[in-house]
Amino acid sequence: MAVFTPVSDSDAHALLSRYSLGELVSLRGITAGIENTNYFLTTTQGEYVLTIFEVLTFEQLPFYIELMHHLAEQGIPVPEPQTDCDGRRIGELHGKPCAIVTRLNGGYEPDPSARHCTLAGETLARTHLAGQSFGIRQPNLRGLAWWQATIPQVLPFLNSQQAELIQAVLREQTEFAQTSTYQQLPSGPAHCDLFRDNVLFDGTFEDPRMGGFIDFYFAGCDTWLFDVAVSVNDWCINRHDGSFNTEKLNAWLSAYAAVRPFTDAETAAWPFMLQAAALRFWVSRLYDFFLPRPAQTLKPHDPTHFERVLMARRANAPALAG
Incomplete structure (x- = not known):
């Protein structure tokens, strides 16, 4: 979402000529994030987001684009990829793949309440179930x-100390992935990056309405429990030390389980999944911080945050409620 690839108005005009989305009104770069180039794209027919993919290839993209298309058709509130005049939903700009998707209403909530957590948990469970009928596997x-x-x-x-910790957790996760408990975990298409800034809410803080889930470009087929763990490790924590806010955690998990109840295998795997989710983002933030790619606007996240979260999960992993 950092601006790696500049896009001019003339570039946008040329791209829009391949669609039936109206004429260009405005184009504005989105500076947050570190993986893709994103622009808010306003036309005479509506509000869209233009994404240029800096890492994902033309061969990899159908999974993400078609998953969003599938979920939108299933009634899940996600950005809907637009189809060009040749029937394609993946385009090309400056030699890189790109897509235009609908812009959802609302904004993200930096300090979500238990009510926000309830809406997010319920919607993620619905997303998992809707994804079961999606045919592409990646x-x-x-x-x-x-x-x-x-x-x-x-x-x-x-x-x-950091090296010892990260290698120990990696060994444990490698071993756990070979167990029968892990093999029994329900799985399928998963968002894998459902942080609070990837969920939009409409309405008011006291009475929020779900706007939708965005940024599916880290999605993949994984255990659904990993997706839940990634989410609650961001939504339901005390940010100063990574510990859980019990009220928010219970609201999130209960809302999810009301739509898709957790299995016995998931209950047993929960402590491992919470650590796996923390490890994944500690590793990626370390990589982005110490080995960044060149970009016009790049704001790598603090990697020590998920080091703290991982240490908190190893010290205390709450039971899987719901």
Whole structure:
């Protein structure tokens, strides 16, 4: 979402000529984030988001674009990819793949209440169930194999205690992935990055309405429990130390379980999944911080945040309520 690739008005005019979305009114870059280039694109027919993919390839993109299209058709509030005049939903700009999707109403809530957590948990469960009928399969590209390949690259930047911690958790996660408990976990298409800034709310703080889930470009087929763990590790914590806010956590998990009840295997796996979710983002933030790509606007996140979250999960993993 940082602006890696500049897009001019003339570029946007040329791209829009391939669609039936009206004429360009305005184009504004979105500076938050670190993975793709995003612009708010306003036309005479509506509000859209233009994304240029800096890492994902033309071969990888159908999973993400078609998943959003599938979920939108199932009534899940997600950005709907637009189809061009040739029937394609993946375009090309400056030699890179791109897509235009609808812009959802609302904004993200930086300090969500238990009510926000309830709406997010319920919608994620509905998203998981709707994704069961999606036909394309692609693994989570930031899953275990990526951790195994990336941790050796960031080790030189860590002190001895950090290196010991990250390697110990990786060993445990590698071993757990081979267990029968892990193999029994329900799985399917998962968002894998459902932080609070990837969920939009309409309405008021006291009476929020779900606007929708955005930024599916880290999605992949994974255990649904991992998706839940990623979410609550951001939505339901005390940010100063990574510990859980019990009220928010219970609201989130109860709302999810009311739509899709957790299994016995998921209950047993919960402590491992909470650590896996923290490890994944500690690793990616370490990589982005110490080995960044060039960009016009790049704001890497603080990697020590998820180090604290991981340590909190190892010290205390609450039971899977719901």
